[in-house]
Amino acid sequence: MDAQKTTKRLKANTALREIIAEFYADGHRAKAEGRPVGWIPPMNGLIELFYAMDIHPIFPENWAPVCAAIGTNRENFAACAGHGYADDLCGYFRNNVGYALDGIDAPDQPLGGLPKPDFLISFGAGCIPTMKTFQVLCDHFDCPVIRADLPQVAMEDIGEHHLRYGVAQIKRLIAFLEDLTGRRLDMDRLSQAVAWTDEACRLWDEIMALRAAVPAPFSAAEIGIMFVMVTRHGTPIAVDFLRDVLAEVKERVAQGVGVVPDERLRLFWDNIPLWYNMKLFNYFEKWNAVVVAETYTSAWTLRMDPSRPLESIAYKSLVSYPLVSCVSLEKRLELIRKAVREYRIDGAILHSNRSCKPISMGQLDIQRMLNDELGVPAVLFDGDHMDGDKFAFAPFQTRIDAFIEMLLERRASAHAPNP
Ligand code: SF4
DSSP states (O other): OOOOOOSOOOTHHHHHHHHHHHHHHHHHHHHHHTOOEEEOOSSSTHHHHHHHTTOEEEOHHHHHHHHHHHTTHHHHHHHHHHTTOOTTSOHHHHHHHHHHHTGGGOSSOGGGOOOOOSEEEEESSSOHHHHHHHHHHHHHSOSOEEEEOOOOOOGGGOOHHHHHHHHHHHHHHHHHHHHHHSOOOOHHHHHHHHHHHHHHHHHHHHHHHGGGSSSOSOOGGGGGGGHHHHHSTTSHHHHHHHHHHHHHHHHHHHHTOOSSTTOOEEEEEESOOOTTOGGGGGGGGGGTEEEEEESGGGGGOOOOOTTSHHHHHHHHHHHHHHHHTSOOHHHHHHHHHHHHHHTTOSEEEEEEESSOHHHHTTHHHHHHIIIIIHOOOEEEEEEOSSOGGGOOHHHHHHHHHHHHHHHHHHHHHHHSOOO
8 A cells, every 4th residue: 555654653652662572571581480471351450460469461462463563463364264263253363363373383473472371361241252262262271261250231331239249250360360379469569550550541541632632743553552551551661651652742732743734634533443554544644634533542541549459450350341342332422422522523434344343333323423413424444453355455545535535625615715
């Protein structure tokens, strides 16, 4: 594709590359030093528990975008197919199962590959592909496994009884981890980890809110910064990095530095980006258009209470998937309405993602709401967040070019003087 490289990347990306490399290096160090390595689904409250107990977390679901960015996803898909899995399953499943079953033993892996698990935690309340991934991993690796049971419940329906049940499951997990490591959990350390996560989430919200500035200080091309939210919650690494990002973004806003010099259109993106083609976001720059908000980045709008660490991590575990993928349609419509108002959105791009059925469901309702209720045009395109063979640039280009031209005409007529 012919999208050009933007010249407006955040300087924080240099530090981010180091943080990514260090996270995987630390996993291998942990293995070598005898610190346990546990594989877990992402975005739940186990990460604070792990860091408080000196356990290194590995998130297969986060490894998948890394493989897509590096280009090893194709080999992993082939390995997964070789084990008889269909190629219309979620790309995260195909990548992670192919990698775990075959790729993990290959030499010269990018970032050193993943350290093998000393134990696995399969947490309920995720989407079906995530739960199935862990089912395959549990069958494959010869290591202890604990399956925590959590209900799958929409955010707005979470009640005290769900929270109590979540805390009971967290206590089961703590007993499992204490048995495994031979160490007691220090509650002060857990509170500190929760405090760091809370601060990271607060900084995240502040950074995202600054994108409401015109011109927008950074675009969706930068959302790789969420790596620290997935892997370094519960540590000062995420907090320090996000403080630097915030300072950089504030400075850009104060100086009026935008992604494009003469911003004309502000766009919203629904669904996961194409991890193998993040440059696609730069394609809009030729019209001075910028993707300034997404549904995906709202997954971290969460606060935690260090004085109630167990309840906080139970709540985080309960909302982890409802916040982004298994969210109710009502909640998603509400989130998009808010984003359209706050970020002054001119048009929305809805990625109909063949991999992720949970996030792609309801997009026609979203399109209708945007158009009928808010007067914001939206366009749908077919793609896949992991598999480049399921995304064709030519039809995307045809559709997007026509869409942007239409937005520009609307804008011109809205600004035309009355006869
Ligand atoms: S939420 Fe979507 S992308 Fe994530 S594992 Fe589930 S199906 Fe795949």
